[in-house]
Amino acid sequence: MSTFKAKTWAFILFLSSTAHAGDLIINSMHSDPDVKKAFAQLLEDFKKENADIKVVLNTTSHEAYKVQIRTWLPNKAPDVATWFAGNRARYFIDKGLVEPIDDVWTGIDKQFSDSIKDVVTFNGKKYLMPLSYYNWGFYYRKDIFEKIGVKTPPKTWAEFTTIVEKLNKASISPIAIGIKDGWPAAAWFDYLNMRIHGYKFHMALMAGTESYLDPKVKKTFEVWQTLIKSNAFNKSAAAISWQEASALLWQGKAGMYLMGNFITTQIPKNIEDQIGFFPFPTLNPEIPNAEVAPVDVYFIPAKAAHKAEAKKFLAFLAKPETQQKFNQSVKLMPTNSTSITDAGDRFLKAGIETLRNAKNVSQFFDRDADPEVAKAGMDSFVELMARPDDINTIAKKIEAVRLRVYKK
Amino acid sequence: MKLFDDSKSPWVFLAPSLVLYGLYVLFPIVFTFYLSVTAWDGISSFPLPMCITSPETSCLSNFTELFEAELFWKSFTNNLLWLVFFGISPLFGLFLALFFHVKSNFASPLKTLLFMPMVFSLIVVGMIWSWFLQPGFGLVDTVLHLLKLLPPDQEFGLMTELGLAPNAGVILAAIWPHSAYCMILYLAGLSNLPKNVFEAALIDGANRWQLLWHVILPMLKPATIIVVIVTMIGALRAFDIVAIMTNGGPANSTNTLALYMYQETFVNFRYGYGASIAVVLFMISVGLILAYLRQIKKGET
Structure with a gap:
């Protein structure tokens, strides 16, 4: 064809x-x-x-x-x-x-x-x-949040991790994710890195001028690793696609999902009213919010x-x-x-508000980074999510590709 | 009056197909060999070999990089796994062909059923098997949960493992249609065998195993050669099923050389490096097939 x-x-x-x-x-x-x-x-x-x-x-x-x-x-x-x-x-x-x-x-x-x-x-x-x-952010089940006693969506990381804990106690996967294709994992890296270290550092990393061995990147991986180890994500993430992961949210098997606004066109009619939106919570109050918005x-x-x-x-x-x-x-x-x-x-409205509050917008990991580094990065993120033990090896793998690409 | 004399006429008739063969087969092969010594990114002007554009680099530096790349060896190992386990399908094919050859009257609906995966596009086969193996709600999980072989809160994690395990799912999916293909090739081979030789062997007192081992198998040799070669090629060029089922993942655990070549060329846009993978894959295929044919020839003398 x-x-x-x-x-x-x-x-x-x-x-x-x-x-x-x-x-x-x-x-x-x-x-x-x-x-x-x-x-x-x-x-x-x-x-x-x-x-x-x-x-x-x-x-x-x-x-x-x-x-x-x-x-x-x-x-x-x-x-x-x-x-x-x-x-x-x-x-x-x-x-x-x-x-x-x-x-x-x-x-x-x-x-x-x-x-x-x-x-x-x-x-x-x-x-x-x-x-x-379009904007990115969390799409969540209002009914499930209500059931575990959460009235308002989280604004800070502490509130966010508390919800993760509560959902785990209620035997619901806190966060849905499907990383058969690596990019949904890259959204997590984008957000964590931007929320912890700010837009400027993130973009320098994307442009190849900062190293993946920088302690700052390590810090990002550590926050992510802690979250993964707290059982925040659904099982078998590495074998399911992003659409299959959204099914977990629709079926009430998962509580929330970090995705782009394009997901709202796929919400089944019968649970439409139960789906809400909140922007990625703040991790470092000193850092102005930047959003992923391709x-x-x-x-x-x-x-x-x-x-x-x-x-x-x-x-x-x-x-x-x-x-x-x-x-x-x-x-x-x-x-x-x-x-x-x-x-x-209402989702567009929430999205516009989120982006109005954002100081900067990034374009998503695989558009911001060099294609080769992006591929190595996404492979490594999948590895981290499947086996969250060895942050250093993962960082080294991406760094090796970055060095080769940018020495040219 | 003759348009051409006899010595020229074969060439005239061959010309159209020779032109096409040259254009679509020989030229791309030669061109790929050439690209493999360049660092072309697909967008800059037409490339010269690396050692000419920058004298300090070797013309073979794509290959040195390749042999140092972890991903190359990972993909290579996976291709070896493919050779070994995908290589079982001729045995299935032979077994089925013998079964249907003997019971040909009863078995034709069954034969049609078994032949079906062969008709499906490999993409469809890949989709079906990824649904089977879908963690949580796939057929395999459902059956394991029903038989209480797996606790209800657990999922069958074959395809989520990092390492060699998920290759099992992919290769299994590939064996399914390929066994049917081998069966058809063997059935064709069997129908060409003269019946009187079997009768003679049975009259001479051969039992069924001896008949199979000393009469049928040697006579099936031409079919076997074809079957083994298509199987080897199938294992080495494994691409479509992998691409549809796992796209090489999780984290490259199921990557194969052909997929690795595709990713480097059309995802990372390293046309030169991708070509060097193609060259290595070409060498491996040619080497293996020549070695096999040589072995066959040795057996004949």
Whole structure:
């Protein structure tokens, strides 16, 4: 299937080489039906304002896109492409493959929060246009919390661990997790490390300038290890997927679940009212809260043929109305803070509040870190959760990969 | 009038398939060998060998790194496990084929049932087995709980272990369809055997074991060669079932060389290093198969 797509794509590229001025070619990885539909609507609205621009959209599946972008970006690039914010984007920016778009940002930058502007700015220039993001945090069973006598969700780590204890006493797995794929474990590392040592240290670690042998990282692992050893997580986590772990929450076998807001679209109808949300508790009161909130962005490749049209499109994406309409239909949050968000969805509302209180947003471990380090990291986190004895060996494994990657 | 003279015509007829073979088989092999001495990341301009771009590095440094990598040896060990245990499936296949050959009239619905996994895509097989082995609510857990072999508050932890254990689940899943495949190959072999030889052997007073050991098995040798070679290749290129059941996890416990190659190339984007794994895997496969064929030839003389 993917080779077929690749061929189709190559064919489109071939056609595009004869495209006229006034065309706009967009490559997208958002192949999910809902998002695809909402994006098609967005393009319709764009065409209404820009009847002279002919838009061509190529949508590829997520995984294939990640591989193929490396082929077309340096060679025959489209005019606009979707990508992730943060270090994943820095990789292409450092290679000179992305066009700076400070001119598009002039006049509108006050409409975006500092934490958003931070993840689209590299070496003082803005390269990316954010469209949506979503928050992470705990989704929990209100009925179970009530049963063990917990009235309000925890704000501090002490309150949090008390709840873990109480749930264990009631023979309910305190926290659901499924790490057949490593990334749900990485969310724990992100949050613990940011809550204990702050955003700045975490991002330096992600960018490869801090060591995994640093005592600070060890401290993060120790807090995590203590939690694992207190039976805070469900059994057999290493063999189940994140969806199977969410089933534990729906069935009332687990009390809470650290996940992205996308999980709320999967809550079964009959327990919808029983699910609540709370942000990751504070561990160190001196550290301002940073949240994990992956931002989806659009950028103009340096080799794009129709940059003027592409800039018009990015300016259109930035508009509060555009962001509001698109994100409302896909249950994501607009990055433009002047967009009015419908408070109809209580999870979105809670998420927006959480992010409003956040000083910074990180992009998630596997987007912030170099892909190789991220893979070694996630393998090691799975190892830690399955066998929480030997923190040093685990740290050394990640460090070995970091040293190799960043000595280049 | 002739378009080509006779000496040329075979080449003319072969040309289309030779072109395709060259393009899709020979060229990728040669290209992979070339990539294995580069440090290509898939995005920079076309790579020159490492020792040319930076004279202080050896052109073989991908390979030195590979042989020092813990993950390489882990994957290699797992492939060895595959060779040994996946290698049992020809025995199952032979047993089933003999059974159905003898009882062919009664057994055809059963034969169809046993042949079924062979028709499934390996992805489906992998999904089915990961549901069987699902800790907590899978079939294996449910049965063990029912038979009281496992206390109700415990889960069968085969697939959550770090180490060699979870390979058992994955290889078991792979044996299921592969035994059916071996059965079909042996059944075809059996149906080609001349009946009068069996009769002659029985008249000469051979018992059934002697018939099997001295008559049937030697005559099945061509089928056996094919079966053993497909099994070896299957064990060495183990990828799809592993990818779907565990994706190499937990923490790389079930990784195989083919999956490791895929991850390095398309997850970590180290095309050069990935190619060096491909080269090593290629060498191992060719070496093993040549050694086997040589052994066979020796037996014949």
